[in-house]
Each structure stands twice: as structure tokens, then as C-alpha cells.
Amino acid sequence: MKEEIKKLIPKEEQKLTYLLWQDAHANASWFTTSEIEEKIDQEAFICEEIGWIVYESENEIHLCSRRGTWDIKRITNISEYGMYQRIPKTWILKRKVIKISGKV
Secondary structure, three states: OOOOOOOOOOHHHOOEEEEEEEEOOOOOOOOOHHHHHHHHHOOOEEEEEEEEEEEEOOOEEEEEEEEEOOOOOOOOOOOEEEEEEEEEHHHEEEEEEOOOOOOO
16 A cells, blocks of 8 residues: 655645644653642643644644745745644644735
8 A cells, every 4th residue: 555645735825824722741750649630630731823734634734833935036936944843633622724914
């Protein structure tokens, strides 16, 4: 069975998106039973993120909060991306596309 090749969404089709999502977190220390019970009762860690969706599958979203081009005057498809996040869709609580008005 041939594996699917994942491709970046073309820059002009990437959507600036707000995500509210629950992050996983861990602690490598040892805990007593009562300390673990306290941890189980704690609230989840919720993140807010804004960025361009650069890849999306059935299971995950790949988001970059920064993107740039070295020379805007030259016509080029070469861009750079920063603040990369790979987020499982089951962790996403809210998702909203942000509309940008006017030309940049």
C-alpha cells in the first residue's frame, strides 16, 4: 500500500485561523495517591492560537503563527514559516477563520 504524500496548502489558500484547544501536559515526578487524585481534579490547560493552516488532514491541523518572504518585490513561491504547531483535531474546542480585509 502506497503512503500518501502530504503537501503544504498553497500560500494563497492558507486560512488565518483562531483555535481554542486543550493541550496535553506531563510531569515526570513521583506522586502519592492523594496527589494524583488532586491532579485528576485539576482543570485542563487551554490554549489560544492564531495562525495560518498550512496542512490539514482528517486527524490533525498544522498551524504556523508566522510566515514571511525575503523580498516581496520578487515573484517567488519561497516563504519561511515560524511558530509551528501540530495539533490533533480531537484537542480543538473552537475554530474560527479570521477574515482579512483589504490588500497588504
